[in-house]
Amino acid sequence: MTAELIGWISRVNDAHPWSHNDHYQHWLLRQLPRRVSRSIDVGCGTGNLVRALASRVDQAMGIDIDPETIAIARSLSAGNANVEFHAAALTELAGTGYDVVTAIAVVHHLDLSEALTAMRSLTKPGGKLLIVGCCRSATASDRLIDVVAIPANLLAGLLKSRHASPARIAMSAPTAPTCTTLGQVRKVVADVLPGARVRRRLFWRYTLSYTAD
Numbered sequence: 001m002t003a004e005l006i007g008w009i010s011r012v013n014d015a016h017p018w019s020h021n022d023h024y025q026h027w028l029l030r031q032l033p034r035r036v037s038r039s040i041d042v043g044c045g046t047g048n049l050v051r052a053l054a055s056r057v058d059q060a061m062g063i064d065i066d067p068e069t070i071a072i073a074r075s076l077s078a079g080n081a082n083v084e085f086h087a088a089a090l091t092e093l094a095g096t097g098y099d100v101v102t103a104i105a106v107v108h109h110l111d112l113s114e115a116l117t118a119m120r121s122l123t124k125p126g127g128k129l130l131i132v133g134c135c136r137s138a139t140a141s142d143r144l145i146d147v148v149a150i151p152a153n154l155l156a157g158l159l160k161s162r163h164a165s166p167a168r169i170a171m172s173a174p175t176a177p178t179c180t181t182l183g184q185v186r187k188v189v190a191d192v193l194p195g196a197r198v199r200r201r202l203f204w205r206y207t208l209s210y211t212a213d
Helices: 003-015 022-030 048-053 067-076 112-122 140-159 161-170 182-192
Strands: 038-042 059-064 083-087 098-104 123-134 197-201 205-211
Touching (some): 022 098, 022 205, 038 048, 048 098, 067 083, 098 112, 182 205
Parallel strands (some): 038 059, 038 098
Antiparallel strands (some): 197 205
């Protein structure tokens, strides 16, 4: 996409904010194992996904490197007894034992190979690693999907405008543009998470599902 088009999309999203990341929570929740004891959301932002997981998980944790964002997540989660948040980086975590490890719009902030390796180590055997990632359009098929995504993005903003306040809070967490293409993602995933399923999605996202062995 051109810089002018990217700028136009950004202005539309500012005028009619909606969370592209929250849009994929339903996909994540559908992937959960029947029994979930512990989950961890990496780069949890203001905690929307952690609170959604709390209804299905005995103990839902979120981590984010930004202390101010974690403070917002804690204040929004005061009524959730089985939720906890920590200001920490992925590299500071150790051990394993999580039934579900999630990350939404996070791994493009990090070295992809190192991030996937670290999250795999947190996932217990038989557990699920679930990622919604951001990717840059690069191929003809990517641009064809963009033709659908651009008007769909505008329509979603108009339809979801009643949720503008929660969306603005969720979108207040620090972000960064992605320079990674889906082809590059697939190559790294094949090396680090053999057998993982990667699918291209609308709104410049992809999903990754992996069952740890």
